[in-house]
Amino acid sequence: MCELLGMSANIPTDICFSFSGLMVRGGQTAAHKDGFGVTFYEDKGCRTFKDALPSCQSEIAKLIKQYPIKSCCVISHIRQANRGRVSLENTHPFSREMWGRDWTFAHNGQLKGIKLLKLSWYQPVGTTDSEHAFCWLLSRIKDKYPNKAPRDMKTLFRYVDKLAAQLNAMGIANFFLSDGRYLYCHCSNNLHWITRRAPFGVATLQDVEMTVDFKQETTPNDVVTVIATKPLTTNEHWHQMQSGESALFNLGELTPL
Template identity: 35%
Template sequence: MCQLLGLNSSVPAGLGPFFDVFAERGGRTDEHKDGWGIAFHSGKHCRLFTDHRAAIDSPLATRIRNRALRARNILAHIRKATQGRIAIENVHPFARQLWGQTWCFAHNGDLKAFTAAPGPFVPQGDTDSEAAFCHLLSHLARRFPDGQPGATALRAALAEVAATIAAHGTFNFILSNGEMLFAHCSTHLHYRLDHGRAMIATQPVDAREGWVAFAPGELKAFGSGLLHP
């Protein structure tokens, strides 16, 4: 399956050497070679970079490493395809507009017999991941037609719809609206808090202490580099 790497910070920050370790898993130290992508997301500003090639073979990945881009939220993904063609439209993260914000999403897992319910958000590719993202956003749009709710209500709604999607298989994901980062675990996901910066990863990207494993079925919210109560 795929792997996820996320960052939520109180100030714009970069992944630094963590991106190097993560990118190496995209075909050299691990088998995730069916595309990769990264979103740099702060407030309403989101820069999304995707490539259907393996991260270790991607000139774009080299440029990203050299540019040291920063953001308050970063979502990165390396793909090992389980559903959908190896094509640029199937590369994570995916992005859509909701409530005047850009929402970015990346998924690790495999959802069997899952189809997005009809709604305002429609997949452009043919992955279970993008279908789940569209279903999730359509649920939020219907649930809160007057606009974005408070953080507590939003987290509860996300947890509710994530549980229904996870009934179809493995649904580890990271999701951001540019302010907060939400992470849901079905099987493997870890986080670490470090001086106003939260890191989220499928598997830890360094050997430092402090990585905490999510419990299966758990959804956590991070804001300003802290775990939201």
């Protein structure tokens, strides 16, 4: 199974701490040895760092752990290949431009028969189920809203909920979809989140000996949500998402649909 990690925050925040916990799962404490990727949004722009090497060996993963890139929205993925060979074009997250914004997607799970679903505006570059699912999602969204996003973005994500239910019926669809402002999370069987806000405390990672005192790293107004396949810390309460449930985050806050 692949591992997902996402972050939504109301102030540019680095993800070094959570990323450190995730990356050791890439071939060290767990068997996710087939590459990793992370997308940081900074204003309207985004940059994606990818490597087809195991994240615990990757020079690029090392840079990300050490170099605090600050972002209000991050999507990350480490891969254990089941469909599609180990290569850069099969490494999540995937991105496409829609309505003049960069949309990003990362997925954990297999989707039976997904490649029978017809695409229109977007075509996959690699051979994974996941990228096909992403291209299908965006194709359907752009078929419905060809020129621009609906005025209320909740209308859009309610439509994504319907599409996600179709994916869910085909297998396992734990996934993130984001335009850099909104982070949409869908759970089939494995997704947890936590929102940290004042008063901040101390957190201890599960996969590596590392503790951070968020009081030292934050201001009282910061709101930061982290979403991950499995809880990354041992001494905090993470919300476990239910099968078929979705959650939309904007600036760190859960945004009811």
